[in-house]
Amino acid sequence: MKPATLAEARRWGIDQLAATSPSAAIDTDCLLAAATGLDPVQLRAWPETPLEAAAWQRFRHSLQRRQAGEPVAYLLGRRGFMDFDLAITPAVLIPRPETEHLVEAALEQPTDRVLELGTGSGCIAIALARAWPDTRIDAVDRSPEALTVASANADALGLTSIRFLAGDWYTPVATNRYGLIVSNPPYIADHEPEPDRDDARFEPRGALRAGATGLEALDTIIAEAPRHLRPGGRIWLEHGHHQGAAIRERLGAQGFSGIESRCDLAGHERVSGGVLEDPA
Template sequence: MTISPAPCPDASQLLRRAGARIDPADAALLLAHALRRSQAWLYAHATDPVEAAAAAEFEVLVARRAAGEPVAYLTGHRGFWTLDLAVTPDTLIPRPETELLVEQALLRIPPGRPARVADLGTGSGAIALAVASERPRARVVATDISRQALAAAAANADNHGIGNVEFRHGDWWSPLAGERFDLVASNPPYIAAADPHLLQGDLRFEPPGALASGRDGLDAIGAIVGGAPAHLAPGGWLLFEHGHAQGEAVRALLLRAGFVATATERDLEGRERVTGGRLPGPAGVD
């Protein structure tokens, strides 16, 4: 008697099983990745049988996600702004709230005009590449202390054909000696070193140096603010992302450093998220 092999499960069956272990939205992303298809294709072919190799790959991905690994690291990419960025465990995972920083930067860089822009601690290149793609006449310099992160960022620039970004290795201002910029943006580490959230969720897998910064989380921001006057043109802007409870403290840092027009913008959930200030312009302007 011949025993027929068990039929291959279809996509809907795999998603239903995985949804009992991980977030269903994550499961859909992982199955689309295993199939090398878009999510739109996946939903249109939900009853198609899934080949054994793809089903096995999906099961491995689900197990890793159930153990806590971020979806972005499992798939190797994350959408940010209008870009699909490759990410690795050497880079912070781009998050939607950081798009507010890009929005605020673009408001201060007139379209169609040359500008010098810097992105400190670029990671995957998310901020630098988003700004450079929207302002092609701007010259953007992106820095990072991690050579691995810089390699990932440069690859993202190549993948998107963005040629007006230069990548430099070094800590914060050190690769920019003697240079001044019209605008500097940064998403620095801003979580307190002892914050228990660092031991939870996706944060457990992200590079610690891109997350935590001293006892109160303000060490990196303080270094950036302190060095900014030597690297901004008169009237130049400094903008950075920070924690929702740090707005008052970072505004005070900017004021003590001589910045004017300091203000904090709130994210979509109403939390203080991006603060900026302007270096005074030429005598008689401010």
């Protein structure tokens, strides 16, 4: 039966999601806000507002999809990252809070040319372009569907300094050299269970799984980096919480110095980087 008010709809939604979502109240607020066209603060401020029939249909439909596990970001078609909002479709990874640490590390040293490998929604390239308006950024992904989403996101934010390029890692940029390479590549090993649980079940496999060890994409990116950096160029990479030592070792083997890892809010090593004094 249709709930009469926003408050009743909210209670109903939280009850429905309690068994399947770890964030039932937040999910309900987001979905009810989207269905009614109000924002979550308005929902709480006017709990006795009558719930319209059309809003109820939309809310019930999105709630059923959430109950079946679909991520809220895909249901809303949006996700916040840093200080901006992105359009998100199932063709792209939902940007993670951990990736904001990667952006923060990269932003410490301005440069005029950046290469982002595996851009997905474009979140990293867009964050850098907003902070450094005079920097030219090449953002690569092998998924044409992801590049469509990323370039629409850049357009929506009025950014013209990013070139979106389709291809396998460095292939589309030939012999170009950059002051910074940044990447959040796939880094989950085939035997690891993460992508089969929770929201990740709905995300593109090719954005998450790297291969038998989980280090395959990171290995390629690190091995080729010296040919694409200028003297003093930097690399910053996101990786799995247990991969920090392996990444530091690989960066050292490719001639990087000043190698360091940064932790995420859970205290796990999540981002590593270094400087290349003598490029190949």
